[in-house]
Amino acid sequence: MTNFTRRDTFRIAAGGLAVTGGLVAMPSILQAANYPSRPINVIVPFATGGYNDRLSRAFAPYLEKELGQPLVIVNKPGAGTQLGNSYALNQPADGYSIMCTSAAPYIPLTVLLQGAPYKVEDFAMLNLPSRDYTLAATSAGSEIKTFAEVIEKLKKDPSSLSIGVQPASADYANMVLAMQASEIDPTKLRIVTYDGGGPARNATAGAQVDVGFVGGEGFLPLKTKVRPLAIFAAEKVDWYPDAPLLAASGVKSDFVEGSQRGWAVTTKLKNEQPEIYKFLAGAVERASKNPQAIEALQKQELATTWFGPEASDKAYRDNAAKMAKYVDLLK
Amino acid sequence: MIDISAFQDALGIMFSSVGSWGWIVPGLIVGLVFSAIPGISITMAMAIVLPMSLYMDFFSAIVFLTSVYTGAGFGGSVPAILMNIPGSPSSFATTFDGYAMSKKGEHNEALGYALFASTICGIGGYLLLLLVVEPLADIVLRIGPVEMFAVALWGMLLLGSLGSTYISRGLLAAAFGILLGTIGMNTAGFTRGTMGIPVLLDGISPIPAMIGLLAAGQLLSLAGRDYIIEAEGSREVSVRRILKGCWGTLKFPGVLLRGSIIGIVIGAVPGVGSSIGNLIAYAETKRTAKDSATFGKGNPKGVVAAESAVASAEGGSMATMLALGIPGGGATAILIAAFMMHNIVPGPSFIETQKPMVYAIILNNIVQAIVLLAVGIGFIYVASNIVKVRTRYVLPAILVIATLGTYAVTGETAGPITLFVFALLGFALQRYQYPVAAVVVGILLGRMLETEFLRSYQLSGGNPLYIFERPGALAIIGVMLLSLGMTAWGKRKQNRAEAEEEAAMLRLQQEDAAGRAGSHATKT
Numbered sequence: 001m002t003n004f005t006r007r008d009t010f011r012i013a014a015g016g017l018a019v020t021g022g023l024v025a026m027p028s029i030l031q032a033a034n035y036p037s038r039p040i041n042v043i044v045p046f047a048t049g050g051y052n053d054r055l056s057r058a059f060a061p062y063l064e065k066e067l068g069q070p071l072v073i074v075n076k077p078g079a080g081t082q083l084g085n086s087y088a089l090n091q092p093a094d095g096y097s098i099m100c101t102s103a104a105p106y107i108p109l110t111v112l113l114q115g116a117p118y119k120v121e122d123f124a125m126l127n128l129p130s131r132d133y134t135l136a137a138t139s140a141g142s143e144i145k146t147f148a149e150v151i152e153k154l155k156k157d158p159s160s161l162s163i164g165v166q167p168a169s170a171d172y173a174n175m176v177l178a179m180q181a182s183e184i185d186p187t188k189l190r191i192v193t194y195d196g197g198g199p200a201r202n203a204t205a206g207a208q209v210d211v212g213f214v215g216g217e218g219f220l221p222l223k224t225k226v227r228p229l230a231i232f233a234a235e236k237v238d239w240y241p242d243a244p245l246l247a248a249s250g251v252k253s254d255f256v257e258g259s260q261r262g263w264a265v266t267t268k269l270k271n272e273q274p275e276i277y278k279f280l281a282g283a284v285e286r287a288s289k290n291p292q293a294i295e296a297l298q299k300q301e302l303a304t305t306w307f308g309p310e311a312s313d314k315a316y317r318d319n320a321a322k323m324a325k326y327v328d329l330l331k
Numbered sequence: 332m333i334d335i336s337a338f339q340d341a342l343g344i345m346f347s348s349v350g351s352w353g354w355i356v357p358g359l360i361v362g363l364v365f366s367a368i369p370g371i372s373i374t375m376a377m378a379i380v381l382p383m384s385l386y387m388d389f390f391s392a393i394v395f396l397t398s399v400y401t402g403a404g405f406g407g408s409v410p411a412i413l414m415n416i417p418g419s420p421s422s423f424a425t426t427f428d429g430y431a432m433s434k435k436g437e438h439n440e441a442l443g444y445a446l447f448a449s450t451i452c453g454i455g456g457y458l459l460l461l462l463v464v465e466p467l468a469d470i471v472l473r474i475g476p477v478e479m480f481a482v483a484l485w486g487m488l489l490l491g492s493l494g495s496t497y498i499s500r501g502l503l504a505a506a507f508g509i510l511l512g513t514i515g516m517n518t519a520g521f522t523r524g525t526m527g528i529p530v531l532l533d534g535i536s537p538i539p540a541m542i543g544l545l546a547a548g549q550l551l552s553l554a555g556r557d558y559i560i561e562a563e564g565s566r567e568v569s570v571r572r573i574l575k576g577c578w579g580t581l582k583f584p585g586v587l588l589r590g591s592i593i594g595i596v597i598g599a600v601p602g603v604g605s606s607i608g609n610l611i612a613y614a615e616t617k618r619t620a621k622d623s624a625t626f627g628k629g630n631p632k633g634v635v636a637a638e639s640a641v642a643s644a645e646g647g648s649m650a651t652m653l654a655l656g657i658p659g660g661g662a663t664a665i666l667i668a669a670f671m672m673h674n675i676v677p678g679p680s681f682i683e684t685q686k687p688m689v690y691a692i693i694l695n696n697i698v699q700a701i702v703l704l705a706v707g708i709g710f711i712y713v714a715s716n717i718v719k720v721r722t723r724y725v726l727p728a729i730l731v732i733a734t735l736g737t738y739a740v741t742g743e744t745a746g747p748i749t750l751f752v753f754a755l756l757g758f759a760l761q762r763y764q765y766p767v768a769a770v771v772v773g774i775l776l777g778r779m780l781e782t783e784f785l786r787s788y789q790l791s792g793g794n795p796l797y798i799f800e801r802p803g804a805l806a807i808i809g810v811m812l813l814s815l816g817m818t819a820w821g822k823r824k825q826n827r828a829e830a831e832e833e834a835a836m837l838r839l840q841q842e843d844a845a846g847r848a849g850s851h852a853t854k855t
Binding site: 047048049050053054057058073075078079080082083086113114116159162167168190191192193194195198199202203205206207208209220221222223224225299300301 | 378381382385471472473474475476516517518519520522529530532533601655656657658664665667668671672674676677678679680743782785786789790792
């Protein structure tokens, strides 16, 4: 081998440590030195075919190259990621199980609303490249043209428009916050609940409901069937440039960032095996910056942006904190 | 309507990619085998092969996956007919008459009927799709909660045709099933009846529950017998008789047509899928048939109706997927993922820019349906040999396979546990003569009934007059009431005719008696 990768240097260094340590070498260091010596499981707490499943499969070849071991995608869907999250926490903290998941808002939501037996802090982010935002939209043929119109109509009569939204979601919290900021009583609204983003989007595109509040990314294939009214983001969203920002409609309201999807591990691994954690973060970074990976994933409308563990963790915890602050709105 | 130049380009794609045709037969076989295993649904079969398709080029991958879809649509009916255990929820209605035919020794014919109905309606569904893929998709998007609630109600009417000794127990069983169907988190975010078990947040998984319920009943009735079919002479497997069944399907064009229309429309509606289409098609066919009394006792029309709806639902579901990029059911969700993994996003822009490809996919599906006929006969021939095996070997094997099937796909013990709990439940229901089928219908429809009713209520703000703003819902309810009224009218006429006949007979008897008495009197 002519080009020394970081892993090789690390291996040699750790190996040397083990040799000098002799028989008293700590088993965790030995573990780290040989890591990774077998295939690594990627736990996806969603069914085959969802965003995280596609992300994990599309990104796997590039990550495998950096890790030097094959990745095995393990789908553990159910109970709003609670089953997959519990499964991940039950795995030994040896670096052979990593997660590809919509960390926010699913982990905070399972904790806040489902009484999941873990804490938000039990998960440590490696990188969360995909960021989704709540989009208020109406069907392409609708008479409503702007979000200001929606607010105006609802101010006059809160039941004049029907609103499609997924209960106990970031979208729901954003909808209620926007209404409260506009002095509209949310309890008087005609809210139609959908058990997923997909059905809520279909109802919006098919004019079943007058306005839908759903994650914007999923609307992309249906772009021609809907009219974006307001996106709940601070800055212009590059994947949906025609969506006006919420602030542009004159509504001054706090909002929760939508889904944050990407790569994570358990905090236990981060604390007990810092070397493995660093190695994993490095591998994800190099794979995320690989031009081939960026091109291949872009074609599938999958994100590769590198934010890094610190920024990703901060975004995730900020989201969790905001969710906790507004938890009463979700119940 | 159809775009001729795009159609010609599509033929070009079809013939220039003959290599990908090679994936049709393996795909069909994978679909047939997986879905014939009780416990593995069409969606699961496709989820298993999805990662494999990553390594193929785009058209081959789509051909392979849609072949699995086509094969799986029919495969579930094989155990439904031979053993009264549906391979997947979409073949539940096939058990009613299919298994009854098997018991009479007509399993060859029953499978033939099912296969041919599947093939013809599969082709029919896709031909229609070729013509109306875009308008159909737009109609589908307009179908809202009120319409869906009407459809779910229509499905519940099936209960009336299940027939049970006690009406009260039938209704109680159905209500129990609906309650079971609403376990978990509902569409408004409320959690009911989960007993703190996280797995139940998504509701009871219908497949292990259904197999548990039905298999327990089967155990009771089969364990006492040596073979599935009692008469030794009937335990033959004959291609001639399978073909006879195939041919016989053509005698029921009306049933095929009705089944197809119901299947396409319901299959196209996102989130419903074929498991409800077959129930409605069966119930409608039975209600409108002149010989409705023989349904459930081995009437081939029951098999044809159920299977035609399942097969044509595939076309409907594909329409929604291709034109809107919205999955009609689990299987098309997997297909969308396969498209995306090959950098293609189905939806309005795909159909506009890549029309030849859309046509080529549809045409290929028609070819698959034709190939299914040949592969299907072979598959039936092999699978039918199960009737020659003693039940003491078949039953344990089926139970083991079903248990593994519910475990293998997700690797969770939740599947086998559900199977076991529901097997006990099924045993108890059978023991006290509650109709198990009514519970299954309740589980399959309960969630949809509740969800759509709740959304209708939310949308209307509680105003029942809202329904007059939804012409579609009014039309569905109108057709439903008309169909019910006609049946009632027909029954009444029939009853009156029977009563008259009886009265006439009675009169005749009386006259006869009187005449005899008279003659007696004259004699004395």
